[in-house]
Amino acid sequence: MQTTTIIYFFGAILFSLGVSWLLYFYKSKELKKIDYFLFSLRAISTFLLLLLLINPKIEKIETENEKPTLALLIDNSKSIKYFKEVENVEKLVSEIHKDNSLNKKFTIDNFTFGEHLKVLDSLTFLENETNISKTIKDLNELNKDKIAPIFLITDGNQTIGEDYEYLNSKQPIYPIVIGDTAKYVDVKITQLNVNKYSYIKNKFPVEAILNYEGIKKVNTLFSIFYKGKVVFKKEISFSADNNFKTVNANLTSTKEGLQYYSATLRKIDNEKNITNNKRNFSVEVIDEQTKVLILSSILHPDLGLLKKSIESNKQRSVDVFLINKFKKNINDYQLVVLYQLNNKFNKIASVLKQNNSNYLIISGTNTDWSFTNKLKLGFRKNAINQTENYGAIYNDRFLTFLQEDIGFSNYPPLKDKFGEIIFSKKHETLLYQNINGVQTKQPLLSTFDINNQKSAVLFGEGIWKWRSNSFLSSNSFEEFDKFIGSLVQFLASNKKRDRLEVNSDNIYPANSTINISAFYTDKNYQFDSRASLEIAITNKESKVVTKFPFSLVNNSYQVELENLLSGEYSFRVSVLDQKIEKFGRFKISNDHIEEHFTNANVEKLHKLAIKSGGKLFYINQLNDLTKELLENETYYTIQKSKLKQQTLIDWKWLLFIIIILFSSEWFIRKYYGKI
Structure with missing residues (x-):
């Protein structure tokens, strides 16, 4: 008991006696026997009331023995049933539970696993996936403050998750191998890598990882089928030293929608398991070809350049028309390029504005700026009948879409009418004008994105020279076509986010x-x-x-x-x-992925055991495993001491006694007329 509590205890006695003395003896002229009795009642009840408030406690040291934990981890996947080992596993688990020596030394915790770690309820062997690595990690986290070796009862065949062979386990692992340990010749498709989506009429890659288990040289055929027809095949040779192959195929997507394929390996002689010779996969084929319309008031080399550059991406098609010969529906196009605007574009401009369509305007020496300014497109140019050459200056603060500087400043200048450009709407400028070596803040190429309508304006003709210059400097049109592609992709996209x-x-x-x-x-x-x-x-x-x-x-x-x-x-x-x-x-x-295995994976389980500080055993070696655990001195019982504070009083009974005493005192005083 603490010193403070003792002081409170004696203080409560003195206080109780003092209060009772003042009540019954102080200034009392004649004392009767009943006064002494009432004095005692009041002193005791007051003391007990104070004692209830003090609530004295004593400290007590308790010791307890904590046995090490033995985590019994049982593979509950379908592969156990496939190997016909259900009875053997159930018998093994029963023997472990009945072993008195193990139960005396360890606290046995029972778990099963498939895709996830679970507390053992019943063994069904119906789990469709096996994730050994995640299961061991979860178990290590659960027993992180304990001595808890792991009994891992499994065939070692994992279908998902990280490779457990390289796992760092905090606890020693003792695998008990289940299943056929004999090795059979086997070829299998270990993995298929394929993109989830492909565009129609485009080629999409398929990567197949193939494995062979055996010692002789064998030949097989790898094939890919689509609707029962072979779309790819390749002869494959394996040997003991050359037991791994990667096959790459490029398939053409010809039909829109979700398309299913199957990849197969031809069976080899004496192959026991052919389930793993086949894998199915699918590809979502998307038909999202962007249609671009170019309307012009004149014939110009820029028109052919734009068509070639845009169609360098096979997902885009371009139609070019003179404005007075266009008869099609403009709504069939995702982007309209208006080249050298004049009053012949009046009707088209009205339709674009009404439909909120996306467009690109390219001006030049034949542009009617008086007509263009009347359209109120968010910009105007106070042009005069004098032309000027405009070089390009790249703006590295342009944020509308990602575009690197591909050497714009080295490209030949574009030609347009001279005049000041004034914007009336929010815009972003990718290229500024360079006039005779003088950098200006006047735009050469700007973009708009207002009310879900995207547009852009290029102030100058002669862009065909840019593509030619790009080829001369890099021996390829790729950089320039990528720039045009980025601009078209931004302008042609009307995609809204789905809720x-x-x-x-x-x-x-x-x-x-x-x-x-x-x-x-x-x-x-x-x-x-x-x-x-x-x-x-x-x-x-x-x-x-x-x-x-x-x-x-x-x-x-x-x-x-x-x-x-x-x-x-x-x-x-x-x-x-x-x-x-x-x-x-x-x-x-x-x-059924769990049926892809021909034997237990002894090699990986052995490496896991060695790396974790454990040891591998087979199903008929339970006695050896039990002996190993019982004789291992690192698995010891820990004696823990705990300091506990114990209350000296039962407050319910004490409160009852206090009420009885105060009540008795009141009734006696009432009876003797002292109230």
Whole structure:
């Protein structure tokens, strides 16, 4: 008990006696026996009341023994069932739990894993993915302040995650190898790398990583199929020393939409597992060709230059017309180039303004500035009938789109009518005018982006000379065409941000958990957590529609779909009570990734054990493993001492006694007429 508490204790006694003495003995002329009794009641009750407030405590040292933890980590994936090791694993786990010597030395914690670490509930061996590295990391974090060696019961075949072979584990790992340890000849597609999207009529790359397990020289055929037809094939040779190949293929996307492909390796002699000889993949083919219209009042070399430069990107097409011969619908084009404006453009200018269309204006010696100024395009030029040559000065503060200086100052000057340019709308200038070596703040090329309408103006003709000069200096048109491409891409883009964005893959392995996420914003494009989202899944073959609600997880909406049959599906994500929807589709293949393995990965498990300070054992070596753990002196019981403060009084009973004493005193005083 602390010294302060003792002082309070004696102070409470003196205070209680003093208060009682003042009440019953002070200035009392005649004392009766009942006064002494009442004095005692008051002194005791007052003392107990103060004692309740003081609440005295004593310090007590308690010791407890903390056994080391043995983390039993069991592979619950389908590969265990595929290797027909279910009974052996269940028997092994049962023997570990029944081992009295292990239970006496260790506290055994039971976990399973597939894609994630879980506390053992039951062994189902139905997990579709195996992530050994993440599981061990999570377990290390869970037992970071403990002595906790890990029993890892697994075949060592990981389907997702970082390579566990190089994992740094804080705890020693003792793998118990499950599955067939014999090595069979096998060729397999280890990995396929392919872009998720491709443009129509463009080539897209496919990279296949192929492996061989065996000692003899073998030949096989790698093929890629599209709708049952071979679109790529290559003969592959393997040997014991040359057991790794990377194959690159360039396929042409010919049809718009989600296209499915399959890559295969031809079976070799005595190959036991051919499941891993096939991989499916998909590519979303997009038809987003930009159509550009060039309208001119005159014939000029710039027109051919612009067409060639813009069409250097196959996703863009250009139509060139003289203004008086144009009869098509202007709405068919994403960008209109108006070359040398005059009054013949009056009707076209009205349509562009009415439709809020994007445009590029190029002026020159034949431009009618009187007409152009009347259009009120956000700029005007007080031109005179005298021409001037304008060189280019690059503005490194231009922020509308990323454009490097490609040597603009070295390009030949452009020609236009002389005059001051005045802007009436917000603009950004990429190039300024250089007149006879004098740098000015007058624009040569400026851009506008107002009310979702994008436009630009180039004050000068003769840009064909720029492309020629670019080729002379770099032996390529690439730099200049990239500059024109960036300008066209900015001007031709009308894409608005969608309030609902959905993220999903195009193809999933059989029986896998399908994760689809969605991001929904309000009208100010701020994430809106108040919405209710729903996904409707339609099986294309059976036409069965199933609906699932999204769950709010941090700053996104998530849904997990399980137990869907193999086949093609379409889906619609809807924001309830809003007319906002997104559509997509995916395919569930017949490919079970856990069946791709022919044997247990003993090599990697052995390296993991050595690196972590553990040791590898086989399923029939449980006794050896038990002996190893029991004799290892680094796994010891820790005795911990804890200083605990224990209350000396039970406040409920003490309060009850105080009430009884004060009540008794009051009734006695009332009875004897002292109140």
